[in-house]
Amino acid sequence: MNIMTSPPSQLRGDLQRNVVRHVSKTFDWAAFPGNVGFPDLDRAQMRYVGAGGSPKVGEPGTLKPEHFTVSLIHKPVGKFAACHSHEVEESFLIISGVLTVGWEQQGEVVEIKLGPKDMILNARDIGHGFRNDGIEPVLMSISVDAGKPLPPVYLYHPKNGDDVELSRRFGAEPGKAIPFDPQGAHPLQSIMAKMVIRHTEQPTLWDAAGFNRKIYVGPGGVQSSTCRKEMLGVPAGVGVKPYVRDVEDAFMVLEGTLTVGWQEGDERVEMELGPRDLVLNPAGRPHWFRNNSAGPVTVWSVIGTDQPETVVFERA
Numbered sequence: 001m002n003i004m005t006s007p008p009s010q011l012r013g014d015l016q017r018n019v020v021r022h023v024s025k026t027f028d029w030a031a032f033p034g035n036v037g038f039p040d041l042d043r044a045q046m047r048y049v050g051a052g053g054s055p056k057v058g059e060p061g062t063l064k065p066e067h068f069t070v071s072l073i074h075k076p077v078g079k080f081a082a083c084h085s086h087e088v089e090e091s092f093l094i095i096s097g098v099l100t101v102g103w104e105q106q107g108e109v110v111e112i113k114l115g116p117k118d119m120i121l122n123a124r125d126i127g128h129g130f131r132n133d134g135i136e137p138v139l140m141s142i143s144v145d146a147g148k149p150l151p152p153v154y155l156y157h158p159k160n161g162d163d164v165e166l167s168r169r170f171g172a173e174p175g176k177a178i179p180f181d182p183q184g185a186h187p188l189q190s191i192m193a194k195m196v197i198r199h200t201e202q203p204t205l206w207d208a209a210g211f212n213r214k215i216y217v218g219p220g221g222v223q224s225s226t227c228r229k230e231m232l233g234v235p236a237g238v239g240v241k242p243y244v245r246d247v248e249d250a251f252m253v254l255e256g257t258l259t260v261g262w263q264e265g266d267e268r269v270e271m272e273l274g275p276r277d278l279v280l281n282p283a284g285r286p287h288w289f290r291n292n293s294a295g296p297v298t299v300w301s302v303i304g305t306d307q308p309e310t311v312v313f314e315r316a
């Protein structure tokens with residue numbers, strides 16, 4: 001039998017170009033020039049949307065950012081990231097492992113431990129670093145706003161002659177790091193309390209369309225002036241009708257598989273995303289999602305505006 005295959009349509013090609021498969025990428029151990037030559041600072045980055053603070057912008061296979069970037073960071077056991085500050089807002093969403101994040105102010109450091117599905121939004125211009133004190137590597141998704149890609153200012157870093165152990169503690173003297181306590185007296189405590197989401201403490205909101213969400217960043221979550229970030233739970237068999245935003249949104253699958261679709265006129269195309277695959281839906285594109293599988297799917301979603309939700313989802 002002669003099977004005729006037609007070339008993919010323009011729409012299918014466009015969707016395929018906006019999907020980043022986890023297995024199509026390679027972790028980059030040299031993403032951050034400031035770490036080169038310092039094995040204590042080892043970390044690897046996988047760039048999905050934009051360079052996410054790395055100077056390696058515009059590489060093939062990485063999507064062009066509009067309002068936000070999305071990357072994965074792998075932090076091996078025992079390694080740390082030196083305390084630094086920058087003008088962009090930066091979120092860490094933990095996917096696996098336990099990450100210790102420290103915020104520093106004039107030699108005083110507040111530290112918090114974050115587990116899977118917890119998030120911190122690092123405030124602009126506050127010194128922050130992170131460290132893996134756990135027994136397994138940390139994998140996290142980092143998003144920064146794409147607007148001002150200025151290089152970080154390192155506050156404590158071995159390359160500047162700072163002691164490695166002092167740098168590992170983000171600048172705190174031995175035994176002087178303060179554990180995070182939202183009621184704590186240190187000014188950093190109350191700022192940090194507004195910027196942390198514990199997955200299990202954030203309400204689960206059920207949408208009339210049959211899926212749920214936890215709001216991480218945006219009205220109901222951490223306040224931001226750039227983007228909204230949500231974790232969606234979509235039960236087996238649930239999907240929504242096509243919807244349109246006036247900004248881009250991105251889905252990264254954390255667990256399960258998600259079918260995503262685009263529409264143009266009468267034409268509809270779909271692709272299935274597996275864990276750690278991402279789709280970037282441009283502004284104005286009618287798009288939808290559906291769970292075709294037998295199990296639930298968990299999705300990390302970033303939306304390129306800080307404004308309240310405008311979409312009224314309808315079950316398909």
Ligand SMILES: [Fe+2]
Nearest residue numbers: 086090122128
């Ligand atoms: Fe940072």
